[in-house]
Amino acid sequence: MVRPPYVDSNGLKKGAWSDDEDNKLRAYVQRYGHWNWRLLPKYAGLARCGKSCRLRWVNYLKPGVKRGNFSKEEEALVVKLHNQLGNKWSAIAANLPGRTDNEIKNFWHTRIERRRNGNPAHKKAKGHTAADKPSSKAQVLTQDKPSELTLSETLTLNESASSDSLINLQNSTLSVDTNSTSGSASESQVDCWADTFLGSTDYSQEGCFQPLPEEEFLIHSELSTSESSYPSALCWNADDDLSIMSPDFWGGSFVSNTSNSESETSYISTQEMGGFYDPFLEYIHHQLP
DNA sequence: AATGTTTTCAACCGCACAGGA
């Protein structure tokens, strides 16, 4: 997935690095350090520009650089930090040991943002097209359902944690119903919502998904805890994709209902939540008996 | 199996900034 090597008009090699080049750069930097990136390639015997050497070292050869899939914790941290810092990849990377800004940037663009745009890979298989992208007024940060982490692992509400269990969120309280599809009274109520918004979306917006009636949006604003970094809202759409929404993404599409919250109730079925590992859920889990 | 499409990610590019002359 790399440009093939070539030599530009200045005689500098570009494109993919060979093992020999990697070895030369690694050996030189480990022995002498990178005292001057511009001059380094000359002394290291590389026909590369200094920038290319630096990039290769920082993103690939530097000891401790972590490669491969992001863990759940890392992904949650990236989302959290991006909410706080925006596209400050280097600042975000500083909080993820072993991860480079470039890798985080790639991760964001290929996984997180793509989901936010409502166009994860699997949607193609479900018949979605580019036209399904949410409009800028209703951007959602959509999480797929990672198969390797189940709801029961996340919440451990009970051993079965059946896919039909319900988590009800009602006005300013959180109630968890572990009685499967019965819809009976909740077993516990956690007053963890500082302010609850129940979604009312203009689905005529291009790319908006019309939720099923029983899958109306659940939205809450900030948790009442001091952790302002929690995602500001959770919702899902008719395509079974759970989403995080931050106020930045609301864009006026959602209508606050806090002043008239007497009857509206939203819930997330645990079937939809399977594998969702957001810190928000961690918080819920923390609050449960 | 062949072909087309999408996703991934290493690498490049241009710009901004800091520090020194």
Add this chain to the structure above:
DNA sequence: ATCCTGTGCGGTTGAAAACAT
């Protein structure tokens, strides 16, 4: 104050890999 150089950052590219048809 201005210019120059080196470095770092963020956006973008493009070919390979993965996936779908």
